[in-house]
Amino acid sequence: MQLHNISINNLKRRKAKMAFLTIGLTVGIATIVTLVTLTRSMSSDIERKMDEFGANILITPQSNGLAMNYGGISLGGVTFDQREILESDLAKIKTIKNNKNVSAVSPKVLGGITVNNHDVLLVGVHFESELKMKQWWKVFGSEPKEDHDLLLGTDAAKVLNVSPGDKLTIKGESFSVAGVLDQTGSQDDSLVFASLSKAQKMLGKEGKITLAEVAALCSGCPIGDMVTQIAEKIPDAKVSAIQQVVEGRLKALDQFKRFSYAMAGVVVFIGSLIVFVTMMGSVNERTTEIGVFRAIGFRKSHIMRIILFEAALVSLLAGFLGYAFGLGGAKLALPFMAESKNAHLILDTTVAFGSIGLALTLGLLASLYPALHASKMDPTEALRAL
Amino acid sequence: MALIEIKNVKKLYTSGEDTVEALRGVDISIEAGEFITIMGQSGSGKSTLLSVLGGMNHPTTGEVEMAGVKLYQLPGEKLADFRAQNLGFVFQSFHLIPYLTALENVMLPLAIVKMKSSEKIDAAKCALERVGLGGKLDRLPNQLSGGEQERVAIARAIVNNPHILLADEPTGNLDSKTSEEVMALFRELNDAGQTVVMVTHNPENGAYSDRTISLRDGMVLEQA
Numbered sequence: 271m272q273l274h275n276i277s278i279n280n281l282k283r284r285k286a287k288m289a290f291l292t293i294g295l296t297v298g299i300a301t302i303v304t305l306v307t308l309t310r311s312m313s314s315d316i317e318r319k320m321d322e323f324g325a326n327i328l329i330t331p332q333s334n335g336l337a338m339n340y341g342g343i344s345l346g347g348v349t350f351d352q353r354e355i356l357e358s359d360l361a362k363i364k365t366i367k368n369n370k371n372v373s374a375v376s377p378k379v380l381g382g383i384t385v386n387n388h389d390v391l392l393v394g395v396h397f398e399s400e401l402k403m404k405q406w407w408k409v410f411g412s413e414p415k416e417d418h419d420l421l422l423g424t425d426a427a428k429v430l431n432v433s434p435g436d437k438l439t440i441k442g443e444s445f446s447v448a449g450v451l452d453q454t455g456s457q458d459d460s461l462v463f464a465s466l467s468k469a470q471k472m473l474g475k476e477g478k479i480t481l482a483e484v485a486a487l488c489s490g491c492p493i494g495d496m497v498t499q500i501a502e503k504i505p506d507a508k509v510s511a512i513q514q515v516v517e518g519r520l521k522a523l524d525q526f527k528r529f530s531y532a533m534a535g536v537v538v539f540i541g542s543l544i545v546f547v548t549m550m551g552s553v554n555e556r557t558t559e560i561g562v563f564r565a566i567g568f569r570k571s572h573i574m575r576i577i578l579f580e581a582a583l584v585s586l587l588a589g590f591l592g593y594a595f596g597l598g599g600a601k602l603a604l605p606f607m608a609e610s611k612n613a614h615l616i617l618d619t620t621v622a623f624g625s626i627g628l629a630l631t632l633g634l635l636a637s638l639y640p641a642l643h644a645s646k647m648d649p650t651e652a653l654r655a656l
Numbered sequence: 657m658a659l660i661e662i663k664n665v666k667k668l669y670t671s672g673e674d675t676v677e678a679l680r681g682v683d684i685s686i687e688a689g690e691f692i693t694i695m696g697q698s699g700s701g702k703s704t705l706l707s708v709l710g711g712m713n714h715p716t717t718g719e720v721e722m723a724g725v726k727l728y729q730l731p732g733e734k735l736a737d738f739r740a741q742n743l744g745f746v747f748q749s750f751h752l753i754p755y756l757t758a759l760e761n762v763m764l765p766l767a768i769v770k771m772k773s774s775e776k777i778d779a780a781k782c783a784l785e786r787v788g789l790g791g792k793l794d795r796l797p798n799q800l801s802g803g804e805q806e807r808v809a810i811a812r813a814i815v816n817n818p819h820i821l822l823a824d825e826p827t828g829n830l831d832s833k834t835s836e837e838v839m840a841l842f843r844e845l846n847d848a849g850q851t852v853v854m855v856t857h858n859p860e861n862g863a864y865s866d867r868t869i870s871l872r873d874g875m876v877l878e879q880a
Contacts (some may be wrong), residue, residue, distance in 0.1 A: 271763035271776055276756070284754030459705045507863020562751045565712060566812075569733045649712045 273572060277579040284552065286563060288584055291548040295588035298628045301620060303596020304603065309530040310616045311604055327484035327497060333357050341506065356479045357466075357518045359504045365498035373485040374399045377466060378478040381473035385440055386430055390462050392440075394469020394479075397421070403485050407458075408436055411449035414465070419448035421463040429460075440464075441472050446535025469579045538632065545636035549581060553644045560648045570645035577641035578634060585633025589626035596625065657723070659819065659851060660686040660709065667874075671702035678704040679715070680874040682767050688819075688842040691846040692853045693862045696802060696871035702855045703824060705871065709853060710822050711739050723819055724841060740768060744813030746823040750805045752812075759793040762811045767815070783811035803834035810841060816851065821845065823854040827861060839864045 281288050331354050363375055380396035397414050401407065411434025415423045420438060422430070427450040432438060436447045445464070453459060470476045486496050493511045501509040553560070563573055599617055667679040678701045686692055696702045706793040707713035711727045719728045726801060730738055744765075752761050762780040769776075784790055787807040797805055805825060813821055823842065827835035835858070842860060843864045846852050854865065870877040 271760055271767045271773075271780075274765065275760070276753075279755045279760070280815075376690065387686055452789045558751060559753055562753070563764075564736065564745070565739065565745050565747075567736050567738075567743075569736045569769055571733075629659055 271573050274579050276500040277576050277583065279555075279585060281580055281623035287548065287552060288580075289362065292584050292588050293546060294544035294548070295478075295541055295585060295629055295633060296591040298537050298544070298632075299376035299592025299625050300595035300599060301537045302628065303593050303625050304623075305534050305537075307526070307597060307615060307618075308603055308607060308619055309527055310618065311600065311614065312607055313526065326445075326486055326512050327500065327509065327514055328481040329355065329484065329500065329504065329509050331480070332506055332508050334405065338596060354480075355482065355507050357470075357477050357479050358387055360479070360482055362503040363500055366496065366503055368486075368496050368499060369416070371486050371496065374403050375484050376400050376403050377479040377482040379466060379469050379473060379475050379478065381469070383440060383462075383472065385426050385438060385462065388429055390426055390430070391460070392473065393463050394466040396464055396466050397463070401465070404458075407454070407535065408452035409449040410452060410475055411447070414448035414463070416448075417465050417468055418443075418445050419465070420445045422450050423459040423461045423463075424449055424451055425455045425459040426462050428460075434557075437656070438634070443468075443472075459461040464507055466626055534610070538628070542632055542636045545633055546640065549640040549642070552580075553577065553629045553640045556644070557647065560644050560647050561651070564647065564649035573612070573645040573647075577644050578637055578644070581633045581637035581641075582630060585629045586626065588633070589629030592629060593622055593625040649651075658685040659688040659690075660684070660853075661707065661719070661721040662705075663719045663721070664706065664722065665705075665708055665715045667708060667713070668716045670729050676824055677874050679708070681718070682871075682874070682876055684876065684879075686853065687834060688851055689846070689849055690851055690867060691865040692857045693865040693868045694853065694871060695857065695859065695862060695868055696877075697857070699873075700871040701746065701874040702857075704874075706822055706824055706853070706855045710743055710745060711735050713848050714756060731839070740765060742819045744816065744818035744821045746806075746809050746813045746821065747830045748825040750797070750802075750809045750829075752805055752808055755795055757794050757798065758789060758808045758811075761797070761808055762815050764812060765816045777781050779815055780811070783815040784808070785844075786814070786865060787811045789796075801834075803837060806830060806834070806838050807841065810838070810845075814845065821850055821852045823852065825856055826854065827856065827858060835861075 348381075357377060360375055360377055363372060365370070366372075376396060376399040381392055382389055383392045384390075397419075401413060409421065409629070420433065427433065429448070431437065432450075433449045434447055434449050438445045438447060445468075451458060466479075470478065484500070486493060497509050497511050501507070560573055563576075597615070597617075604615055662682055665679050665682045666677070669676045669678055679702075680706060682701075682797075694702045694705060704713065708715050709722075711720075711722075714728055722738075725738065727735065727738065753764065756764070759777070759780050762783050763776050766776040766779060771779075781790065782792065784793060784807075787810050788806060789807050789811065792800065792804065795804075797808070800808065808880075810823075810826075811822075821842075826842070827838055830838060839861055842852055842854065846866075852865070854861065854870040856862070867879060869879050
């Protein structure tokens with residue numbers, strides 16, 4: 271017979287009460303695990319989605335010019351000492367420290383050309399990386415694959431009066447309109463996209479590019495660091511983070527996290543109350559028993575150990591169950607909450623140990639006062655008989 | 657020197673503006689091996705005296721000395737330790753722990769003693785055999801009769817070989833036949849050298865003891 275035998279036997283006897291306590295605490299822990307796991311999984315999903323949806327780093331040539339456009343209306347600009355970026359320099363992006371975070375690099379060459387007596391802006395792109403980066407593009411017809419394929423913005427197609435499958439002659443060379451973009455509401459609507467190599471050749475800019483867009487998966491890296499790393503590798507280029515994208519993403523995630531943590535806080539509070547009320551009730555029910563313990567010579571610390579050991583056992587059980595049920599809940603809820611269908615659950619040992627640790631801390635802290643109350647019971651008062 | 661010396665013990669209970677004098681200067685001396693019954697009507701102070709004697713109720717004034725130790729001068733939890741090592745309690749309503757078997761209930765005082773588990777079991781079995789319950793070790797309290805529960809309570813009180821066995825109305829909840837058996841058991845323990853101090857309101861129980869101390873209104877009326 272040890273003190274812990276008393277605790278274990280008491281738990282066995284008060285099955286209903288202890289089951290209630292365990293369920294209460296389990297629900298609390300499970301809710302927290304579900305919220306935290308969902309938050310993490312959804313954050314990861316949102317981050318991945320947002321990374322896929324567009325570039326967040328822009329590489330442009332160094333210049334001393336000032337852009338003169340506002341709200342999509344360009345008034346031209348004063349640009350001098352314009353340098354150009356060599357296409358071969360872009361390979362250096364793959365050598366930066368955070369190269370694993372680079373999802374896609376999309377180089378572009380821009381230049382004005384005349385097609386069917388209309389001045390249009392020709393954009394040379396790597397179609398594969400461009401389509402990967404701009405997943406919101408909806409292409410009527412087919413995606414361009416060949417060197418002589420073109421992709422037209424919806425306005426450009428209207429002005430040039432072409433549709434998918436039609437032919438266009440540019441600078442004496444015949445091209446096929448593979449696809450036409452659905453209205454995007456952006457500058458893309460009025461552009462003519464050709465393969466990078468063809469566009470470079472037509473614009474007389476072989477081996478050179480006008481700008482490059484980089485999509486960085488930044489769940490584990492500060493975007494500022496990547497900007498610095500790229501700038502070091504390509505000193506002739508101006509590398510800038512598209513702050514709007516970065517900050518917008520961070521703000522959205524931050525708000526979601528704060529909501530989850532606030533919810534978790536409320537659940538922790540309610541869980542603590544359940545433990546406190548149940549343990550206090552249990553102590554009060556056991557007044558006589560505690561009186562007997564004190565009368566036969568148990569120290570206050572012995573009484574506290576009995577109560578706290580019970581709380582620890584129940585809390586540990588609730589921690590394990592809460593983690594298991596919480597993960598189950600997150601798994602069930604994720605498909606309804608996440609943006610993409612293939613969002614996966616993030617399993618983290620920190621959450622596993624954290625939930626068990628939280629349950630234990632919560633159980634012990636909420637039982638501390640009941641245990642102190644029990645240990646301070648006057649044996650004479652407690653027994654009332656003596 | 658006497659095993660227990662109670663010197664001019666007074667105990668006042670205050671409730672609001674009311675003050676009740678439960679003990680009004682009690683002097684008692686008890687020798688080792690004695691069997692004492694403390695008798696008196698309800699409110700005479702006998703239960704208060706037993707709790708003071710058991711180290712659970714600080715007297716307002718006076719001293720309690722037991723085996724050369726001034727009980728209420730012991731610091732902090734030393735008094736609890738003293739109870740664990742020197743005193744055995746038998747309560748009126750038995751106060752067995754309902755979720756522990758007879759054997760476990762008897763082992764309870766040993767839960768805080770550093771001993772091998774097998775030694776604790778042996779000691780508890782031995783105590784249960786002394787009270788005639790060697791065959792009901794695994795019964796829960798609700799599976800035992802009133803008399804058997806009382807015997808388990810006595811076994812629990814003697815398992816740590818206390819200097820003094822304190823009993824509060826041990827036959828209060830028993831029928832007359834069982835009461836006689838329990839009193840005979842106390843007598844038997846006393847014959848084996850156990851000092852027993854028992855509070856009772858039943859005059860018949862006095863016949864089993866060596867000396868009866870009568871209390872009235874918190875004072876010793878007579879010792880016989």
